[in-house]
Amino acid sequence: MATAASSGGVSDHQYVSVKLESSRLAALDLAPHLFGSHPAAGSWDPTKALPMERAAAAIWELSCVLPSRHETLDFKLLLKPKADSSECIVEEGPNRPLGCGSNQVEMTDAVFKLTEKDSLECKVWVETEMLSPFDLAASWKAHQENLQPSRVRGTYDVVMNTETEARDENDFASGLELDLEKYVVPTTPNMGSGVVYAANLTENPRSLLDTGISPNNLIKGDAPLNHYANTKKDVDGRHTPSQEEQKAVFVDRGVGSPRFARPTNETVSTSNIKQDSEAKLGMPAAEGAVAAAKLTRYLRWLGHETKHFNVGKYRRLKHGTNQTADFFRGDNKEGVEARNEVAALAMEDMLSWMEEGGQVGICDATNSTRSRRNMLMKMAEGKCKIIFVETICNDQDVLERNIRLKVQQSPDYAEQTDFEAGVRDFKERLAYYEKVYEPVDEGSYIKMIDMVSGNGGQLQINNISGYLPGRIVFFLVNCHLTPRPILLTRHGESLDNVRGRIGGDSSLSEVGEVYSRKLASFVEKRLKSERTASIWTSTLQRTILTAQPIIGFPKIQWRALDEINAGVCDGMTYDEVKKNKPEEYESRRKDKLRYRYPRGESYLDVIQRLEPVIIELERQRAPVVVIAHQAVLRSLYAYFADKPLEEVPKIEIPLHTIIEIKMGVTGVEEKRYKLMDAVNPTAEV
Numbered sequence: 001m002a003t004a005a006s007s008g009g010v011s012d013h014q015y016v017s018v019k020l021e022s023s024r025l026a027a028l029d030l031a032p033h034l035f036g037s038h039p040a041a042g043s044w045d046p047t048k049a050l051p052m053e054r055a056a057a058a059i060w061e062l063s064c065v066l067p068s069r070h071e072t073l074d075f076k077l078l079l080k081p082k083a084d085s086s087e088c089i090v091e092e093g094p095n096r097p098l099g100c101g102s103n104q105v106e107m108t109d110a111v112f113k114l115t116e117k118d119s120l121e122c123k124v125w126v127e128t129e130m131l132s133p134f135d136l137a138a139s140w141k142a143h144q145e146n147l148q149p150s151r152v153r154g155t156y157d158v159v160m161n162t163e164t165e166a167r168d169e170n171d172f173a174s175g176l177e178l179d180l181e182k183y184v185v186p187t188t189p190n191m192g193s194g195v196v197y198a199a200n201l202t203e204n205p206r207s208l209l210d211t212g213i214s215p216n217n218l219i220k221g222d223a224p225l226n227h228y229a230n231t232k233k234d235v236d237g238r239h240t241p242s243q244e245e246q247k248a249v250f251v252d253r254g255v256g257s258p259r260f261a262r263p264t265n266e267t268v269s270t271s272n273i274k275q276d277s278e279a280k281l282g283m284p285a286a287e288g289a290v291a292a293a294k295l296t297r298y299l300r301w302l303g304h305e306t307k308h309f310n311v312g313k314y315r316r317l318k319h320g321t322n323q324t325a326d327f328f329r330g331d332n333k334e335g336v337e338a339r340n341e342v343a344a345l346a347m348e349d350m351l352s353w354m355e356e357g358g359q360v361g362i363c364d365a366t367n368s369t370r371s372r373r374n375m376l377m378k379m380a381e382g383k384c385k386i387i388f389v390e391t392i393c394n395d396q397d398v399l400e401r402n403i404r405l406k407v408q409q410s411p412d413y414a415e416q417t418d419f420e421a422g423v424r425d426f427k428e429r430l431a432y433y434e435k436v437y438e439p440v441d442e443g444s445y446i447k448m449i450d451m452v453s454g455n456g457g458q459l460q461i462n463n464i465s466g467y468l469p470g471r472i473v474f475f476l477v478n479c480h481l482t483p484r485p486i487l488l489t490r491h492g493e494s495l496d497n498v499r500g501r502i503g504g505d506s507s508l509s510e511v512g513e514v515y516s517r518k519l520a521s522f523v524e525k526r527l528k529s530e531r532t533a534s535i536w537t538s539t540l541q542r543t544i545l546t547a548q549p550i551i552g553f554p555k556i557q558w559r560a561l562d563e564i565n566a567g568v569c570d571g572m573t574y575d576e577v578k579k580n581k582p583e584e585y586e587s588r589r590k591d592k593l594r595y596r597y598p599r600g601e602s603y604l605d606v607i608q609r610l611e612p613v614i615i616e617l618e619r620q621r622a623p624v625v626v627i628a629h630q631a632v633l634r635s636l637y638a639y640f641a642d643k644p645l646e647e648v649p650k651i652e653i654p655l656h657t658i659i660e661i662k663m664g665v666t667g668v669e670e671k672r673y674k675l676m677d678a679v680n681p682t683a684e685v
């Protein structure tokens with residue numbers, strides 16, 4: 001919902017987002033709504049309450065933009081039965097006041113009395129943020145063209161140009177159904193569904209399998225058992241790890257320095273933490289494992305043999321998945337030995353893999369004591385260089401959210417039926433880590449402090465040098481885990497596509513022009529609730545023309561997004577290459593990844609020139625629509641999908657299809673929308 005901003009010019013405005021979280025609500029036949037004192041929120045009439053949209057499995061959200069100097073608004077949440085119009089259930093307690101003119105995130109509880117004996121407790125986050133005039137103008141302009149008084153709430157909504165509103169006859173085909181889900185097409189299981197726990201996607205423990213641990217102990221969603229057997233053969237000379245090439249083990253501390261938030265109902269002594277007594281919780285493994293997974297994906301995509309070893313996974317395989325907090329006590333001798341043992345097993349596996357040719361191993365674990373870190377350093381001595389990566393987070397709301405995400409997703413709590421008990425147990429585990437925590441100050445290290453909450457943060461590096469470590473630091477500085485969509489699409493069909501000619505700089509065919517208008521409608525609808533976004537194209541006209549009908553978002557042309565340079569074959573058809581340059585044709589057919597057109601490029605060259613684009617995509621916090629080309633999008637997609645480089649030149653990137661990549665704390669998810677019928681493209685799908 002985009003509430004009408006004040007009509008008088010563009011002044012400061014306030015972005016408001018109300019999120020409700022409950023792991024029980026989805027199973028109840030109740031839909032969360034918001035109502036309150038403002039007419040747009042129903043003036044306290046429950047029948048005019050605003051529905052909250054499902055944002056994740058257990059999260060519902062309603063966001064809007066208000067003039068910053070609005071009178072104080074009061075609101076409350078309520079649950080409406082979906083099946084019938086019986087009485088709705090208003091949350092207990094006083095009205096919620098919505099202040100104006102501030103940036104803050106407030107987390108509270110909401111209690112709904114379901115019956116005399118049963119009530120539903122939910123978490124509620126109210127986020128307010130001042131919007132700069134640019135933010136507002138950019139997103140406002142995107143709505144101006146399509147604003148129609150809503151038929152439902154009397155407030156402005158973005159509506160699609162439905163049949164009756166098609167601009168004119170030949171534009172009829174560019175209209176899109178209101179429901180984008182209609183265009184979703186099944187995707188091959190390339191990416192995480194967003195519900196697989198990041199640590200499960202790490203390397204399978206060969207050491208444990210050697211000791212007879214049965215494969216069926218592996219938790220669902222693990223990489224195939226014979227993962228080592230699949231170790232990719234080296235990419236060409238550019239990446240064969242030479243003996244003198246620096247080999248590094250990045251011991252990602254994953255869980256971060258366990259400095260704990262005060263659980264809401266108690267204070268925890270932080271006296272034994274060097275930092276001030278306000279020290280708070282470190283980032284739970286969920287984010288550590290995801291950050292390690294992102295780093296692994298990035299290095300692999302650049303052609304460096306990289307593997308991610310998660311010690312939590314080793315622990316679960318060897319000791320099961322129902323360890324309570326006691327297992328992690330610093331004074332639990334057996335627990336400490338068991339944890340050190342699995343850490344050593346993971347390290348052994350990683351070191352032996354590196355002796356087989358691995359370049360970068362990531363050992364993802366807590367490693368919160370000097371003794372543990374010394375053990376790892378001793379094991380690596382003379383074999384490879386160790387760099388510790390420590391993640392530290394002091395943002396209470398981010399931490400609370402991630403603890404709950406961890407308990408929701410980790411196999412450690414898969415059998416825990418009481419969610420809150422799981423949260424308490426995990427917080428107890430973190431308290432035990434805190435008691436023994438010793439900040440990293442030895443050897444080479446990278447400390448990432450408060451870089452998750454999106455307000456900049458700090459990076460401390462010590463004794464870091466060399467190409468690979470330098471690339472690691474650069475990547476970690478730029479990446480974050482804030483969820484946002486990235487939309488990838490090729491340009492509309494070009495005249496050269498019709499003629500089967502490669503490269504070139506032709507304009508769009510009629511079908512390609514219809515696609516460009518459909519894409520504009522799709523972008524307006526898909527990004528309507530986003531405060532801002534950007535549109536990236538190459539410098540070739542088929543992408544620029546495809547982007548033209550999109551309004552209200554800044555457009556940026558990247559030369560790095562230009563299609564693969566076919567050199568002397570540019571403008572030819574594949575048949576002409578085969579006929580006139582049979583040796584070139586044959587060489588490319590044999591090794592499409594490494595083959596370089598004479599006076600042109602290979603796919604490996606394209607990947608190298610796309611690295612700055614990947615870094616910039618990782619850095620973005622707002623959605624990005626990338627309109628590019630077949631070879632370029634194959635290369636970008638391979639990064640997000642963590643595809644082996646050998647597969648890149650064969651990845652399916654059809655015309656007139658949008659690939660939505662959703663990146664966030666749960667990893668990478670994919671969704672594909674086909675906007676046009678391939679056979680009869682201008683027909684209404």
Ligand SMILES: O=P(O)(O)OC[C@H]1O[C@@](CO)(OP(=O)(O)O)[C@@H](O)[C@@H]1O
Nearest residue numbers: 490497501502503563566629630631
């Ligand atoms: O690597 P291959 O499979 O040849 O695909 C790249 C070719 O795809 C094409 C279309 O044939 O890209 P696009 O139309 O997306 O710009 C050519 O321009 C480009 O040379």
